[in-house]
Amino acid sequence: xxxxxxxxxxxxxxxxxxxxxxxxxxxxxxxxxxxxxxxxxxxxxxxxxxxxxxxxxxxxxxxxxxxxxxxxxxxxxxxxxxxxxxxxxxxxxxxxxx
Amino acid sequence: xxxxxxxxxxxxxxxxxxxxxxxxxxxxxxxxxxxxxxxxxxxxxxxxxxxxxxxxxxxxxxxxxxxxxxxxxxxxxxxxxxxxxxxxxxxxxxxxxxxxxxxxxxxxxxxxxxxxxxxxxxxxxxxxxxxxxxxxxxxxxxxxxxxxxxxxxxxxxxxxxxxxxxxxxxxxxxxxxxxxxxxxxxxxxxxxxxxxxxxxxxxxxxxxxxxxxxxxxxxxxxxxxxxxxxxxxxxxxxxxxxxxxxxxxxxxxxxxxxxxxxxxxxxxxxxxxxxxxxxxxxxxxxxxxxxxxxxxxxxxxxxxxxxxxxxxxxxxxxxxxxxxxxxxxxxxxxxxxxxxxxxxxxxxxxxxxxxxxxxxxxxxxxxxxxx
Numbered sequence: 001x002x003x004x005x006x007x008x009x010x011x012x013x014x015x016x017x018x019x020x021x022x023x024x025x026x027x028x029x030x031x032x033x034x035x036x037x038x039x040x041x042x043x044x045x046x047x048x049x050x051x052x053x054x055x056x057x058x059x060x061x062x063x064x065x066x067x068x069x070x071x072x073x074x075x076x077x078x079x080x081x082x083x084x085x086x087x088x089x090x091x092x093x094x095x096x097x098x
Numbered sequence: 099x100x101x102x103x104x105x106x107x108x109x110x111x112x113x114x115x116x117x118x119x120x121x122x123x124x125x126x127x128x129x130x131x132x133x134x135x136x137x138x139x140x141x142x143x144x145x146x147x148x149x150x151x152x153x154x155x156x157x158x159x160x161x162x163x164x165x166x167x168x169x170x171x172x173x174x175x176x177x178x179x180x181x182x183x184x185x186x187x188x189x190x191x192x193x194x195x196x197x198x199x200x201x202x203x204x205x206x207x208x209x210x211x212x213x214x215x216x217x218x219x220x221x222x223x224x225x226x227x228x229x230x231x232x233x234x235x236x237x238x239x240x241x242x243x244x245x246x247x248x249x250x251x252x253x254x255x256x257x258x259x260x261x262x263x264x265x266x267x268x269x270x271x272x273x274x275x276x277x278x279x280x281x282x283x284x285x286x287x288x289x290x291x292x293x294x295x296x297x298x299x300x301x302x303x304x305x306x307x308x309x310x311x312x313x314x315x316x317x318x319x320x321x322x323x324x325x326x327x328x329x330x331x332x333x334x335x336x337x338x339x340x341x342x343x344x345x346x347x348x349x350x351x352x353x354x355x356x357x358x359x360x361x362x363x364x365x366x367x368x369x370x371x372x373x374x375x376x377x378x379x380x381x382x383x384x385x386x387x388x389x390x391x392x393x394x395x396x397x398x399x400x401x402x403x404x405x406x407x408x409x410x411x412x413x414x415x416x417x418x419x420x421x422x423x424x425x426x427x428x429x430x431x432x433x434x435x436x437x438x439x440x441x442x443x444x445x446x447x448x449x450x451x452x453x454x455x456x457x458x459x460x461x462x463x464x465x466x467x468x469x
Contacts, residue, residue, distance in 0.1 A: 007158075009133060009157070013158075013161065043161070043174035043177075045177070046159050046160065047159055047177075048158070051178045057157070057158065094157065
């Protein structure tokens with residue numbers, strides 16, 4: 001089970017409280033986790049990744065295990081602690097704006 | 099008993115204001131979608147409880163929200179706005195070609211007859227339509243297919259399609275306006291478009307009378323006379339009596355002819371309203387006075403409406419989608435300010451009172467007259 005922590009606005013949009021728990025087929029990567037997230041919560045499509053290019057939106061970051069994974073390839077394996085459910089994958093809205 | 103529902107979009111959420119027909123006591127619900135920019139909300143003329151809202155932020159992009167109960171509850175619907183085919187380019191501020199890129203929905207215009215059909219005007223400028231209640235969106239690509247599209251340049255707010263007028267007497271006729279391209283009209287439901295800018299004069303562009311390239315801020319129509327259009331341009335208030343084929347200036351005695359909104363009285367198609375703003379480089383009211391100007395003659399002759407509005411130290415703006423009218427008798431007129439006030443007049447503008455004073459900066463106001 002993969003644990004994902006969403007920023008407050010996306011939790012509101014998806015009508016969830018706290019962490020999201022996802023079952024991910026195969027290897028846990030940013031792509032497979034986000035695919036599973038969007039399958040469970042279709043309203044999140046387009047909010048983290050562009051609909052067409054699948055590129056991460058500029059003001060969204062992905063952290064885990066005290067590392068910034070935002071610039072890792074989308075198919076790179078996530079840390080074992082995330083894959084095992086010991087640590088959550090953090091989707092973060094950048095601190096910017098007013 | 100009839101009533102009024104005002105749909106207010108702000109920089110930090112949406113608010114729904116309701117009153118009975120007296121329009122002197124208001125209930126305020128919100129913020130809905132707190133923290134998100136709500137560029138526009140609008141109800142279906144065919145089903146007043148069907149509302150649509152454009153919700154966006156720079157962080158998480160675009161959402162479209164739909165309500166089936168007049169704004170009490172909402173659900174996310176489709177947010178996939180993909181340009182048809184290879185998008186091509188328009189001009190950027192520096193004159194270089196720039197690929198079309200979707201940013202947000204500026205304006206939502208529900209069909210006059212079908213609650214599930216709705217048009218969306220977006221940035222970068224294009225017109226989309228949904229025929230399934232907002233679940234899926236398709237571009238009407240004929241507009242960007244117009245030969246001038248590669249020369250369109252953004253105004254200061256972006257290359258936005260901000261106005262959509264559906265002609266109630268001529269199915270298939272739609273007027274749209276783009277900053278800073280101008281007005282276009284289709285007579286075949288969006289397949290082909292023609293620029294409708296003859297008579298506009300803009301000294302800020304190389305050819306002041308160019309067919310395309312004018313910074314039109316807003317156009318308005320009275321449904322009983324859809325061939326008559328009124329326009330607030332970047333500078334100049336204009337009117338057309340031939341469905342946009344030609345325009346004449348009607349700024350008359352306005353203290354300044356810069357501004358954003360323009361609207362038409364619900365029962366008198368020659369009575370129109372504007373809010374003059376000092377200039378394009380200042381974007382606030384002249385002399386610190388909040389004055390709505392009304393013309394009862396379709397332009398040229400204007401009177402300042404000030405009763406109940408602040409007449410000193412007021413430096414707000416009123417944005418292009420932030421004025422609306424109801425269809426009660428007497429006609430109600432409403433507008434919201436960048437200072438967060440929503441003002442209402444229940445007597446066609448003769449006197450005003452704030453419905454609410456301290457919302458986030460108001461982007462849009464729409465009003466529904468309820469049975």
